[in-house]
Amino acid sequence: MKKREREFFHKMLKRQIADLTRKSDIALAGLLDSTIHSADPMDRASEQLERDFALRMLDRDNKLIMKIKKALKKIEDESFGICEVCGEEIDIERLKLRPVTELCIGCKTHQEKLEKLTCE
Numbered sequence: 647m648k649k650r651e652r653e654f655f656h657k658m659l660k661r662q663i664a665d666l667t668r669k670s671d672i673a674l675a676g677l678l679d680s681t682i683h684s685a686d687p688m689d690r691a692s693e694q695l696e697r698d699f700a701l702r703m704l705d706r707d708n709k710l711i712m713k714i715k716k717a718l719k720k721i722e723d724e725s726f727g728i729c730e731v732c733g734e735e736i737d738i739e740r741l742k743l744r745p746v747t748e749l750c751i752g753c754k755t756h757q758e759k760l761e762k763l764t765c766e
């Protein structure tokens with residue numbers, strides 16, 4: 647991967663991580679802020695559902711933040727954009743759509759087929 651491309655992805659990932667961190671900080675503050683105090687059991691149930699949903703979103707964002715951090719580390723040690731399975735370069739267009747991807751399209755398709763097989 648060219649230096650210019652690495653810089654492009656570095657910037658992109660840094661921006662994503664800043665957005666996600668800000669978003670999950672707000673969500674977390676909202677969660678800590680909202681105590682359930684409705685007397686109505688139906689209201690309480692829906693408040694609980696909202697909290698569960700917010701927690702799941704937070705969890706998902708945290709996982710993505712971890713992935714982005716890993717990708718940033720890879721940019722530093724220049725292994726970014728290399729498939730973790732076959733060691734080939736991952737298509738740049740694929741990386742632009744999903745910079746945290748760790749597999750080339752061939753290995754990804756293969757992995758998904760395997761997962762499907764083990765699930766069935």
Ligand SMILES: [Zn+2]
Nearest residue numbers: 729732750753
């Ligand atoms: Zn591969």
